[in-house]
Amino acid sequence: MDVPVLKQRDYLIASVQAVLTDRDLVVLRDRLVEQVGYYRSIGVILDVTGLDVMDSFSVRTLRDMAHMIRLRGADTVIVGIQPEVAFSMVQLGLSLEGVPTALDLEEGLAYFDNRPKRNHTRLR
Amino acid sequence: MTRGAEALPRMASGLAKNLNETATIAIDAVADIVTARQRGREMALRLGFSETESTLIATIISELSRNVVLYAQHGEIRLEASTKSGKRGLVIISHDEGPGIPDVQRAIVGGYSTSGGLGLGLCGVQRMVDELHIDTKIGRGTTITAKKWLS
Numbered sequence A: 001m002d003v004p005v006l007k008q009r010d011y012l013i014a015s016v017q018a019v020l021t022d023r024d025l026v027v028l029r030d031r032l033v034e035q036v037g038y039y040r041s042i043g044v045i046l047d048v049t050g051l052d053v054m055d056s057f058s059v060r061t062l063r064d065m066a067h068m069i070r071l072r073g074a075d076t077v078i079v080g081i082q083p084e085v086a087f088s089m090v091q092l093g094l095s096l097e098g099v100p101t102a103l104d105l106e107e108g109l110a111y112f113d114n115r116p117k118r119n120h121t122r123l124r
Numbered sequence B: 001m002t003r004g005a006e007a008l009p010r011m012a013s014g015l016a017k018n019l020n021e022t023a024t025i026a027i028d029a030v031a032d033i034v035t036a037r038q039r040g041r042e043m044a045l046r047l048g049f050s051e052t053e054s055t056l057i058a059t060i061i062s063e064l065s066r067n068v069v070l071y072a073q074h075g076e077i078r079l080e081a082s083t084k085s086g087k088r089g090l091v092i093i094s095h096d097e098g099p100g101i102p103d104v105q106r107a108i109v110g111g112y113s114t115s116g117g118l119g120l121g122l123c124g125v126q127r128m129v130d131e132l133h134i135d136t137k138i139g140r141g142t143t144i145t146a147k148k149w150l151s
């Protein structure tokens, strides 16, 4: 499953629109880590609306991805975690730790534009 | 006489089949994890579980089937609609003939991983289900039975 990645101003926007296998998720992680350099982006917005589940593997991969992107000088914000997915994550005891999250794409962009309309958790 | 005696159990098993939908999904590669959890979600919804509970069930199946791929390479996930003292539910059985789990207690407590993972799969599954049974033998394999009842 190929995840479309869009460049918008200084940001990269990746939207997961269908279910991903573990392999797809790792490919996406590596691609975003690379493209941050290629497009000289300062932020990555990952929209996970299309993910059917967030289990321990997805959480670890997304955490690693955000960390790798940070090491490349950019920030990541994860948007679109659905209510039932959030519920399962809490039940499983899974957390995205320091990775910032926002409600949706719009809020994700607002997070980077430094004018949050809502309260966001910040990495630093 | 013979015909009557034959027909009765056949009818009974036919009825039981409707109440006890089952599915077996072979787990041989990461793509099968997705297939198994999608089948599980559909079955959970058909059984009357909510969207949230069905996502929880899909997540449980995802964790169990990934362990099969990761640690045993091959195995299967079996899904069985079930009833117990008037309650309906779903039984998820993961089965493999892999290396077995050396220290089940440690694996269940969490934070322990032999693959550099988070080690939160089994402990999370245990927290999310109503009943969990782990049958494992070193060098022989692992069968994990997880039951979730409709509330």
Ligand SMILES: Nc1ncnc2c1ncn2[C@@H]1O[C@H](COP(=O)(O)OP(=O)(O)O)[C@@H](O)[C@H]1O
Binding pocket: A056, B063, B067, B068, B071, B072, B096, B098, B099, B100, B101, B102, B107, B110, B112, B113, B114, B115, B116, B117, B118, B119, B120, B121, B122, B123, B142
């Ligand atoms: N089917 C299995 N066969 C053999 N070992 C297993 C199996 N499932 C789990 N384990 C062992 O239990 C540990 C904990 O599993 P889990 O909680 O899913 O965390 P993780 O997969 O992240 O390590 C694994 O690291 C592995 O050593």
Ligand SMILES: [Mg+2]
Binding pocket: B063, B066, B067, B117, B121, B122
């Ligand atoms: Mg696991």
